[in-house]
Amino acid sequence: NAGVMQNPRHLVRRRGQEARLRCSPMKGHSHVYWYRQLPEEGLKFMVYLQKENIIDESGMPKERFSAEFPKEGPSILRIQQVVRGDSAAYFCASSPYPTGESSGELFFGEGSRLTVL
Amino acid sequence: AQTVTQSQPEMSVQEAETVTLSCTYDTSESDYYLFWYKQPPSRQMILVIRQEAYKQQNATENRFSVNFQKAAKSFSLKISDSQLGDAAMYFCAHTPGSSNTGKLIFGQGTTLQVKP
Numbered sequence: 001n002a003g004v005m006q007n008p009r010h011l012v013r014r015r016g017q018e019a020r021l022r023c024s025p026m027k028g029h030s031h032v033y034w035y036r037q038l039p040e041e042g043l044k045f046m047v048y049l050q051k052e053n054i055i056d057e058s059g060m061p062k063e064r065f066s067a068e069f070p071k072e073g074p075s076i077l078r079i080q081q082v083v084r085g086d087s088a089a090y091f092c093a094s095s096p097y098p099t100g101e102s103s104g105e106l107f108f109g110e111g112s113r114l115t116v117l
Numbered sequence: 118a119q120t121v122t123q124s125q126p127e128m129s130v131q132e133a134e135t136v137t138l139s140c141t142y143d144t145s146e147s148d149y150y151l152f153w154y155k156q157p158p159s160r161q162m163i164l165v166i167r168q169e170a171y172k173q174q175n176a177t178e179n180r181f182s183v184n185f186q187k188a189a190k191s192f193s194l195k196i197s198d199s200q201l202g203d204a205a206m207y208f209c210a211h212t213p214g215s216s217n218t219g220k221l222i223f224g225q226g227t228t229l230q231v232k233p
Binding site for chain 1: 121152154159160161162163164167208210220221222223224225226
């Protein structure tokens, strides 16, 4: 059973470009979470999605950031008009249940490192 | 606000010795989960150990154990017989058990160095 797959592992963008990060959850998992890790910091929650629904986006910046998890295909975190402050590692995690109905464990991918020049 | 604090930015331990990493948290919830995650240089987050707040017994996973003090809101990780492969950044995390949003709250992390 493959783990959570994220791609690309590394992405370099110039200021003003768009960044798209993809996440395929573990097989059988329908709950996806995105976290951001700035250098030397812990992970910060961004958004929680189920298939075709955004459940909680309280950690998402109000502008330029969006996320989706379509019925078919991976979840995508999209950052428009990137700025240097967007440089970070973006982690995707998945679970088979809402965490309130399970042990709370999330299964993380290896992250996508975005560098904005 | 819910917070997680790791007061030790860096720790070091001699191979085969024991080390304890500290974590305190703040929550108004009565039911919640606590976790320790390990982040090696590969950067993947690996679950080390999990504790349910309603369980009084401290969780144990092989060489890893926790000291969970609910009243003090303390959740320390003890690594026994430290190995070189234990070198990594360790994050303490917390999530409300009554919540279904998967909103883990992480501490700032502790970098553990294991000396041969």
